[in-house]
Amino acid sequence: MPEYSYRDELQSSTIHLQLEDFDASVDPLGITLFWYPWHTQDQKSINLTADRSGRFTFETTANVVTNYSLILGSKIYDLVLPPGEDLTIRLVRKDDGTFVFKSPENPLTEQIGEMISIVAPLDWEAINEKLGGSTDPDTILAVNQQIATQRLARLDSLRKANTYDNPLVYVYGEEFIKNKVRYDFNVQALQKGMSSGQEELSRLLIPTAGTVVTEKPVYNYEEINDLSYQAMALTHECYLQTKSMKGQARKDRYYELYRKAIDSVYSGFGRDVLYARFYDQQMMVEPTATGLIEDLENFLRQTPYPALRVPLREKLSVLKGEKSAHNQYVQQIEELSNEEDNPIPAILEKHKGKVVLIDFWGTWCPPCVSELKNYYPAFAKKYDADQVALVFLAVKSPENIWRKQISELTFSAEHHQLNEAQRATLSNLFGISGFPHHTLFDQSGKLVMAKVGGPGNGLEAQVDKLLD
Template sequence: MNKSFKILLLSLLSASFCNLTSGIPLSKNDTARHSIDSAVILFHLPQRELIHFFYQDDYNTPSRASQYTDESGFLRIALYVSHNLTITFTNGMTMYPVLVIPGDSLTVRKTYQNDQSNYEFRSNKHVYANFLNEVERAYGFFWGSLQLSPGMNTAYYRKEVKKLNAQRLALLKQYERADTLGCNLATYLQRELKSRYIMDLCAPYHTRDFNYQEKVPREYTIELDTLMNELNCDTCVTSMRYRLAIRNYLLYLSRDSLYGNNEFSTVFRNAYSRFTGNSRDVALFITMQNYIEKDHSAVLSHLPDFDAKCKNAGYKNFIDSLALRESMLVDSTEGSNSLLTDSEGITHPFKSILSAHKGKVVLLDFWASWCAPCRAETPHMKSLVEKYSKEELAVIFISIDEKSDKWAAAIEQLGLKTAGNHYLLDAKQPLSRLVGIPPIPRYILIDQAGRIVALNAPRPSEPVLNVRIEKLLRDNAAKTAKVEQGSHLIVK
């Protein structure tokens, strides 16, 4: 699969190019026009400094790179850039977003003030290279500089978000007045800021534990309703920020169904019915991508509908590849034959561990003794185990600890010995790669027939996990009752 951006070892290009080339995501048959679809980044930094940066391609797949400068502090990297792209450099926890356009030649330097270092960006194609970096420093761009907390007053939050948006736009005006190169990117950047604004305003619907039903007043939702017109922009879909705004806005549109059994189907319906053109394709793709690990069976049931409604071939191929992950994990030779070690030192194929619990709901808990978030979930997991009988729910703890003594000690300390079955997973086993761990904790929910229903299930501390388990038990009981009733009628 061709991705929209690839790190290429190109020589310095001298092509003069200044154009907004935003458009629909690249198809698999697209080829790079390297003479213009490239950007060169030149680093002038301290010697042997490690550079980290990342960006997202048109399929929301993150691409990361790390490279050292040479003995003189110089480094040159060339990227395939088919349209305007935000690249984010990192130094510790600090983010430095920068706008790069096709044909760009970008210089990166480090400045120092009051013992604080900062990256600065300059382009010979446009004056806006450092704009997003300035916005991030002063008003937040990568992250909104104001985070909505469960106890925050919504009126205050909305007021502050509007103020930040006005300040970002005022800074853009300053750059626009200084634009003497004739490559006007102000319109594009206005849309980037609008997407950031929409993301911030939608925070009540993706902030964990925020009671949006009670705390969001009518005037707040009225304003959100007016923003729908901003999210049907055919030429905006190559912007990562725009795609994130669509994702967050879909949660707002589907707010009455959040955390319920029909959340996915509602979001899918809104993706198709409320968006048009390329933005509809993005909305459908994001919905399938975001939920395929959370509600696998529901997503698969909508796959024919997605294939019929989505017009972007690249999106459809990408989702098809994700849909195969379940069979790779459970049915493939490398997944099912991956070996796990029990507390007695005996190895077991993954398939035999699952087979032993067929007929029950199975919850896989990937963890490690050194993982603080994993340990924090322990009381909630024990409560979950106490709630259901062993005939209904089987919990399988799979640790990625390298040292078995630390693993055994943690099981004892946390009181997990009788909470479920315990196994060690070697990082070299294919199962580790197929699941995609680390990071941890990671939970996988499997139904009574042995099929994965959530490749990335909610944590035990999240009430929605109980909802999912209850539904599996309820559906299975109804199915069993129907079979028994049918058998009774036949006997009669």
């Protein structure tokens, strides 16, 4: 098996997706490709448009085996690509409107998809039956670890039978199974309404030092997704210790606490990943925390990982005024199909002439709830409702809990719940992977920032600029 390393230089690859027997009158003319980079908590996505022959093309860089997700119609398909290799996939339409992937020249994507369907068939009813309605965190983890043992046994059977000749299939399978334990725990814990036990949830989301992320030849979506939940736990702890502070003093103290938290929990590659994600987030806050630029420049000199160093250096150049920012989301909004389930145009039309802040949040998200209770009242009081519209879009939040929480708020705002189709569309459109997520539009409905800091964390400065 080839040796891949996060320390290697990034290699370029091209993904070609070809719709077989392309018919522009019935086949999709646009698709969305999304992925989760190491350096940022933001999901990255791009809308691709078919050429006249029904081909979509996407160029990317990586230094380990990486997976990408493709939204085609109502389904999500996974693509797996080794660094430096090109991938051509034929999309063959089935009678039910879904597609089959064919890639005879590079069968890794097909083989991994087949392997996962064998070792980890999706059966939530059986999993929930094992849980027995339990909301105990240790029980949920134990059940997921038991399921992982069964999946590893199935994978071992495939290996002994020499079902696949590419060893990457088995390496990917092992990483998938291992990280699915934590991934499913995160999903189930939130679904079980564990926001009532936030301290316990935070403790479980933060792993033991040195066990979170290790260098390996395969990138795994489930592992990197878990980092968002761990960052959520760190954020919650730092919020609790700074919520009584204001202005630059609060910003600087939060910055200091978060850095100390990373150093106390993580080491090696995991430490650098969490630092990269933190710096990426902090660069969006204006004015920045004291010492940020100097600390980030030191980090970029020291980290041996190009997948962290290259994109952060680019973003730092924009922050320092050395380069102009490229806003990919503006282009994606313009290209968004009218058929997409997207509530944003109606919201912007309703509030035309106002600065519009859209806050994506969830009743299960401690930092979101803390922000609503502790920071938004002063923010809402500062701005005239005729000039600034506050719109809150709740994600995966039980109706009764959602209604109760918004009824207890001490400021006026517009509130909606997103359905799953809307959540998927907007997550891809604005790169949402963590919560809370704030998006800012100007008075003409133009997107200003796909992601901006929250109240007390740079948002006021951005709004003031638009009102001047």
